[in-house]
Amino acid sequence: MLELASLKKEFGSFTAVDGISLRVRAGEIYGFLGPNGAGKTTTIKMIATLLKPSSGRVMINGIDAHRSPHEAKQYLSYVPDQPFLYDKLSGVEFLLFVARIYKMGKEESSQAIKEVSETFEVKPWLNRRIEDYSQGMRQRLVLAAAMLHKPKLIVIDEPMVGLDPKGAETFKAQMKLAAGKGAAILMTTHQLSLATEICTRLGIINAGRLVYESRIEEFAGDGVGKLEKKYLELTS
């Protein structure tokens, strides 16, 4: 579903992402790990077509995301680390706006809004202005909007910011459910426990390079401890 081929991003003499190649297949949850400033967000912004690679390609469902961004984005849902929301709209108005952009019909969007708002427990807040939402509630709304059109590829930058334990549980369950239904998910996180809990594959990026990739089974047993050891070994 997602393929990065020798992806590179240079800013003057600084190389933020240095020839990353990876694949995320349908049904996989890929944990994209790395220290601060390693190039995770730059990579994700290239996938979301917010930055153009200096070289290399981003393929979404077989479509070159920078040659045909409009077509590629039909399959994509992107949740940034600091998402933008229209503060003056209510939750339901925001979800309706997103539904219209994905050309969802009246019935389809009503049904989808009902589903995601119940799943992410934002229903009681839907008619209130977004400016009244807490940070956790905003994050829930963003995740609900991301799941609204049943995307084939979900790219999430730091998903757990502001989520309470219940919200975090819902998020994990939903990611597993979406992957189970065939979505490919790429997620950055600093929480190694989250990575071992829901990811099926992991990649570690350091100084712009993908320095490690493995299946989650490698960390069976003492998952977090092993992963933490490996992570520190590769990034320090």
Add this chain to the structure above:
Amino acid sequence: MIRDLVRTKLHLLYLEGGERVSRHLARSVFSFLTFAVFAYLTYLIVELSTRYLLVQARIGLFLYHRLLALALFVFFAIISVANILVAFATIFRNNEAEFLHTLPIRSVEIFISKFLDSFLYSSALMIIVILAAVSGYAGYFGNPLVAAAGVLFSILPLILSAACVGAIVLLVMLKVSHWVSIKTAVLTVTLLYAASTYSYVVLNNPFTLFTNVMKYYPHIDRYLGVLDPKLDYFAPSFWSANFFYFATTGNFVGAAASALIVCAVAVVLFLVMLKLADRYYEEAYWTARHKLFERKEKDGSERLAQPDRKPRKNISLLKRDLLLFLREPSQTFHFAVLMVLIGIFLMNLFEMRIYLPDTFIVSSAFTLIYAFNSFLIVSLAVRFVYPMLSLEGETMWLIRSSPVSPAKVFYSKIIPSIVFLAAIGAVLGFAAPSPFKNFRGLITASVIYSSLGGVVFPSFVMMFGGVFANYKENNPVRISSSHGATVSLLVSVGVMVILSSVVFNQTFDYFASKGSIPVDISRAWILGFVGVACFCLARFFGVRALKVDM
């Protein structure tokens, strides 16, 4: 898709507008009154100056409309430059644009939505000014229908053309920055704008035109098109002014033809802009983001980031603001452009000679120069001082949770602004009398009045910056083009008019006596008092804004 985007934007506009009125009733009423008073003053000024030019100075309808063409050309240039700056902030460097780019929306549709956003944002004041000015024109000639048709078929298409030119230039600039550095592209565009404005003004020098038109006296109301430089035909503002000339003189075929040209130019420019946006916007967006993300190797401001031996709160606040200013390209670029313009203006002042016999005209000329000096200070204040409090923005938690008093934060912003603008005022005040005979006797008064302007205006503007503080917007260009900034500009212009009339009053006798009666500066304390009062008001509203619940 574009329908959904526009529908959401209109809905937001309705919600925000409605909320602004209901939640901040006093502010809304004050804003409305400011706009209304400003519009009425513009109406009066245009009506009275038209009456003066046609009845007393008897320059004739043709020359009057050529002056109108010149004014419209300046409006055209200002709107197009303003649109370049605001369009960059709105179309390329904006959280909403980033969000929309992650959705399956065609880039040209995002462009249209953001272009309209930027157009309404940057041109609202101009539209109000022009509507009031056209009403003043109609008030004199007594032809409201011509004014209404002029607004619809001449002025609005002209404003749209200017905005399209701005957006086209921006797209082209970002496109060529693939091959040349962005600095070279910006410099080239700046030089092109300066050269074309300069050529236009030189070609249409009002004094030369006046001499040429007067050769045809008394037939100076006739259409003397033979006197028009051929290059003028390429300026939409020329046809816009022609519409008014023909409509007022009853030549409706000529008026229709002129309106058709203005409208056709607007449509063509809009289509060209769409075509370019369709082809290059996505690419230009990536280029803009690349440039914004690009880390600078060295920008010369590192020295400010060194630790201090004896750390002091006010110095550290000052250094932080200076660093943020120096590292924000839109701030430094705009600042450099305004400084260059002030430099050119100063050079012109030193070279200019206004040796006229009529005391009224000489006093008016000096007052106009003083008013323009004040306007430069007001512009600097609105552009750079107004956004200062809002720019504390979402990082205000840091200041609020630190042992720093809001008053100290306020002083760290206002005092350097006042010192800098008062210094600029002093330099401008020193240069202002140089075009006149017996100028030496004017220098002291001119420096005092201009420097006091450098105290009054930043304080005044800072006060509005506190009243209308918006901590969610972190783009200085958008903050300084916001509704509150517009109100602060209008009120400052009102104060500027009052100060200018004081200056006129104080210098009239000096010019009448050919320099033998010295300028009475004993009343400058009134201005000083106004400055102190403005400073106190600014402190009250500024500190209150820094204490607001977050």
